[in-house]
Amino acid sequence: MNYIPHTESEIKEMLKVIGVASVEDLFKHIPGELRPKSFNIPEGKSEFEVVEYLKLLSRKNATSLVDFVGGGFYDHYIPSAVDALACRSEFYTAYTPYQPECSQGWLQAIYEYQTVICELTGLDVSNASLYDGGTALYEAAMMAVRLTGRKKIIVDSGVSLIYRTMLYSYTSNLSIEFVETPVVHGQSCREDIYKHLDDHTAAVIVQNPNFFGAVDDFSDIVERVHKSGALAIASVYPVSLGLLKSPGEMGVDIATGEGQSLGIPLSFGGPYLGFIAVKKEHMRQLPGRIVGVTVDKDNKRGFVLTLQAREQHIRRERATSNICSNEALCALRALIYTSLLGKSGFQELARLNYQKAEFAKTTLDKVSGVKVKRSAPTFNEFTICLPKNADEVVYRMINKGFACGFPLGRFYKGLDNYLLVAVTEKRTKEEIVQFANSLEAALCN
Amino acid sequence: MTVADNLLYTKDHEWAKIDGDKATMGITDFAQHSLGDITFIDLPKPGAKVKQSEWCATVESVKAASDIYAPLSGEVLKANTQLTDHPELVNKSAYEAGWFAVIKIADLGEKNKLMNSTQYKEYIQGLSK
Numbered sequence: 001m002n003y004i005p006h007t008e009s010e011i012k013e014m015l016k017v018i019g020v021a022s023v024e025d026l027f028k029h030i031p032g033e034l035r036p037k038s039f040n041i042p043e044g045k046s047e048f049e050v051v052e053y054l055k056l057l058s059r060k061n062a063t064s065l066v067d068f069v070g071g072g073f074y075d076h077y078i079p080s081a082v083d084a085l086a087c088r089s090e091f092y093t094a095y096t097p098y099q100p101e102c103s104q105g106w107l108q109a110i111y112e113y114q115t116v117i118c119e120l121t122g123l124d125v126s127n128a129s130l131y132d133g134g135t136a137l138y139e140a141a142m143m144a145v146r147l148t149g150r151k152k153i154i155v156d157s158g159v160s161l162i163y164r165t166m167l168y169s170y171t172s173n174l175s176i177e178f179v180e181t182p183v184v185h186g187q188s189c190r191e192d193i194y195k196h197l198d199d200h201t202a203a204v205i206v207q208n209p210n211f212f213g214a215v216d217d218f219s220d221i222v223e224r225v226h227k228s229g230a231l232a233i234a235s236v237y238p239v240s241l242g243l244l245k246s247p248g249e250m251g252v253d254i255a256t257g258e259g260q261s262l263g264i265p266l267s268f269g270g271p272y273l274g275f276i277a278v279k280k281e282h283m284r285q286l287p288g289r290i291v292g293v294t295v296d297k298d299n300k301r302g303f304v305l306t307l308q309a310r311e312q313h314i315r316r317e318r319a320t321s322n323i324c325s326n327e328a329l330c331a332l333r334a335l336i337y338t339s340l341l342g343k344s345g346f347q348e349l350a351r352l353n354y355q356k357a358e359f360a361k362t363t364l365d366k367v368s369g370v371k372v373k374r375s376a377p378t379f380n381e382f383t384i385c386l387p388k389n390a391d392e393v394v395y396r397m398i399n400k401g402f403a404c405g406f407p408l409g410r411f412y413k414g415l416d417n418y419l420l421v422a423v424t425e426k427r428t429k430e431e432i433v434q435f436a437n438s439l440e441a442a443l444c445n
Numbered sequence: 446m447t448v449a450d451n452l453l454y455t456k457d458h459e460w461a462k463i464d465g466d467k468a469t470m471g472i473t474d475f476a477q478h479s480l481g482d483i484t485f486i487d488l489p490k491p492g493a494k495v496k497q498s499e500w501c502a503t504v505e506s507v508k509a510a511s512d513i514y515a516p517l518s519g520e521v522l523k524a525n526t527q528l529t530d531h532p533e534l535v536n537k538s539a540y541e542a543g544w545f546a547v548i549k550i551a552d553l554g555e556k557n558k559l560m561n562s563t564q565y566k567e568y569i570q571g572l573s574k
Contacts, residue, residue, distance in 0.1 A: 149492075318500070
């Protein structure tokens, strides 16, 4: 898709056909007070001066901290080839192309992305991607409501508060009843889930690893959920699937997650990548675009958008979702990233994350006053208990060059002294040891 | 294209076969012929309440996704689950093996709004002119 600009005469011709005097007139129906007036930059400055000013502002960001923060978004290494390939002009668009079948290369990339997601999650069908982990989880919940005709959803409180908040706000006009069940000793409380599980329940939503970093095998929950005619939904961290039991292996019906870890840089709010994969029997309720493979009249392989009757442009108000596009560029990055690693590379990546986190646990355990929570196994993130308020420690550690973790008190009442620490493959042994030493110093005074 | 004698018909090309307080419903031979090869049917769900002339099912064919409207109001008693794996039964046998659902009729008076086979034959002849 090359960029071909309109000429002045073409623009004039188009405006004449639709009976508008100028391009500016196309925006006339937006009231003046709602239109942008300026970009809050002093007037009369040269480009050079503005760039210098913006650079000055950007230096206020702390960009050189050693990163131990996770909470759903992780500091993984992104190979240079990801940028080089994803930035090619043939690919550089955020959306599924509007004449999709003309863009066979794009459709093949999305088809292969779907294959990667299916292999990671152990499920049958993936869509072409969604906006982020939170919207993916919302779409999964709505799928369960449509498939079961029920309106009660049980959500484990180990599911990220960001996702839970998105679920509740997206559904605030849909009279869906949510029940939150507690996390006990770091893991989903079976007893509480089963107490609320009944023949009105559409789905049970869990997360693996949960927000505290704890890894679980939900097979037992899934079995009970199915017995009551409900669906099991799991939000998962894709990198952990290189090591952990997949949602498919646990019998989960719908797996969703945040794909940021697969080659997409950390940034404030995105753009990120939502993935969703389902068992084949549920595919007619899967939202968004799906790319399929077929053969043409000469028996040559070709890619097409498939099962479009689910979608808004055909099914109108009974469509599975109002989403008619996808997060194509981020999905492409995820595809390039996973392809570069390959199956064994991806498993190796997961092992590295796990082992470095285990090393960090052992190292931090030796810091006086720090207690590493060990009630459940973890992947690359774990909870530690500090002798003082975690928020305060975070600020002290910034001065020592570390983004030391996520203070759990911000999301969970009564956990003000608890810190969530993530360790990716990027963290070196030296950094981990230094981190422990700095933490010891930060706790002293 | 065939029109079965003993059935009642809607202008949207659904048929109903009334048996006491129950009615079996489906789409007509004319409808299946217009739709082409049927690939999937989103069937009415047992227990669901349907209303005459309102949406109760969706048929996907190689040509389009089409809404199917209930010929009579009532509660869905059962659906033809054979169609889940064999939607082509509707193409092959629209009035027999290709039935969609059985409805417990809420108001038998509604049948006066439906056409008999002679009226429906005239109706579809009018459409093809």
